[in-house]
Amino acid sequence: DTAVSQTPKYLVTQMGNDKSIKCEQNLGHDTMYWYKQDSKKFLKIMFSYNNKELIINETVPNRFSPKSPDKAHLNLHINSLELGDSAVYFCASSTRTGGGGTPLHFGNGTRLTVT
Amino acid sequence: AQTVTQSQPEMSVQEAETVTLSCTYDTSENNYYLFWYKQPPSRQMILVIRQEAYKQQNATENRFSVNFQKAAKSFSLKISDSQLGDTAMYFCAFMKSQGGSEKLVFGKGTKLTVNP
Numbered sequence: 001d002t003a004v005s006q007t008p009k010y011l012v013t014q015m016g017n018d019k020s021i022k023c024e025q026n027l028g029h030d031t032m033y034w035y036k037q038d039s040k041k042f043l044k045i046m047f048s049y050n051n052k053e054l055i056i057n058e059t060v061p062n063r064f065s066p067k068s069p070d071k072a073h074l075n076l077h078i079n080s081l082e083l084g085d086s087a088v089y090f091c092a093s094s095t096r097t098g099g100g101g102t103p104l105h106f107g108n109g110t111r112l113t114v115t
Numbered sequence: 116a117q118t119v120t121q122s123q124p125e126m127s128v129q130e131a132e133t134v135t136l137s138c139t140y141d142t143s144e145n146n147y148y149l150f151w152y153k154q155p156p157s158r159q160m161i162l163v164i165r166q167e168a169y170k171q172q173n174a175t176e177n178r179f180s181v182n183f184q185k186a187a188k189s190f191s192l193k194i195s196d197s198q199l200g201d202t203a204m205y206f207c208a209f210m211k212s213q214g215g216s217e218k219l220v221f222g223k224g225t226k227l228t229v230n231p
Contacts, residue, residue, distance in 0.1 A: 031216045041154075041204055043221040050215040090160060100212050101148035101167060104219055106160035 003027050006091045006107035013081055014115055021076045021110045023091030030095050031055075032074035033104065034066060037088040049074055050096075081114045088112070117142045117209050121222035128197045129230050135182075136192045136225045138207030145169075148210040149183070149190045150219070155203040163205070166190065197229045 006023040013019050025032065033056075034046040048056040049068040063079045078085060088111050092104040118141045128134035140149070151163040166174045166183050173181050178195045194201055207222040 033216070035219075041224050043206065043219075045218055045220075048213075048216040048218065053215070055214040055216040056218060088158065092160075094217055096215070096217070100217060101165070101210060102217070103150060103162045103165055104217070105162075109158045109160075111158075 004091055004093055004105050004107040006089075006110055008110060009108065010111050010113075012113045012115065015081055015083060017081050018077070018079045019081060019112070020078070021089055021091075021112075023074045023076070023107060025072055025091075025093040025105070027093055027105060028095070029093035029105070030071055030097070031093060032068065032071070033092040033094075034074065034076050035090040035092060035106075037090060037109070039087070043090070047074075047076075078112075081112075083114050086112055086114045117144075117211060117220045119207055119209050119220055119222035121205075121207055121225050123225045124223070125226045125228070127228040127230055128194075130197055130199060132197055133193060133195045134197055134227065136194075136205050136207075136227065138190045138192070138222055140188050140190065140207070140209045142188070142209065142211070144211060149181075150208045150210065151179070151181070151190075151192045152206045152208060152221075153201075153203045154206065154224075155200075160206075164192065194227075199229050199231060201227065202229045203227060 004025045031050045033048045047066045052068045088109045091107040149166045153161045182191045204224045208219045
């Protein structure tokens with residue numbers, strides 16, 4: 001019973017291609033996120049959605065477009081992939097029910113390699 | 116802007132011994148939350164411990180405990196009786212509310228190796 005699942009686990013593609021990463025959570029959370037972990041293991045938030053509404057957009061290039069069809073899903077589409085997009089992308093979810101400060105639950109990550 | 120600093124890029128400890136990982140943060144807020152996450156080689160991000168800034172009592176979870184010094188903006192993690200399975204990257208993180216969601220700001224991590 002996976003809590004936050006993302007697919008694919010690995011993605012290898014060429015520069016210029018368009019690709020998508022899917023994320024689903026079955027925790028009943030109302031907020032979902034995308035984080036990027038670079039080659040030095042640094043994790044940085046990209047986007048957050050609350051009940052399908054974009055809340056945080058952290059100076060991410062327009063080539064990255066998140067889409068949330070419902071509050072259990074948050075997909076990430078990347079256009080015109082560049083070498084610098086190679087990273088591990090983590091989906092996460094949380095809830096604000098009962099107040100703030102609830103931990104984020106992370107998926108297992110998608111390792112994207114652009115050649 | 117909030118920043119989180121982990122000054123030890125790498126550490127090692129012998130099995131069964133105790134190790135402390137350092138973390139400092141910078142914020143002007145009074146109410147916030149702090150976390151330690153563990154990332155083993157499997158790449159999973161696993162919650163280790165959570166601390167509420169308005170609680171003076173240090174959080175503990177089995178062999179893991181924190182030393183939270185709010186005035187000094189310090190949040191160190193102590194691992195007692197280290198086990199081989201504790202080998203992982205450890206990330207300190209600061210949480211703030213932004214709009215209708217929470218935002219986790221991570222430190223750069225400390226790579227911990229537990230030696231047999």
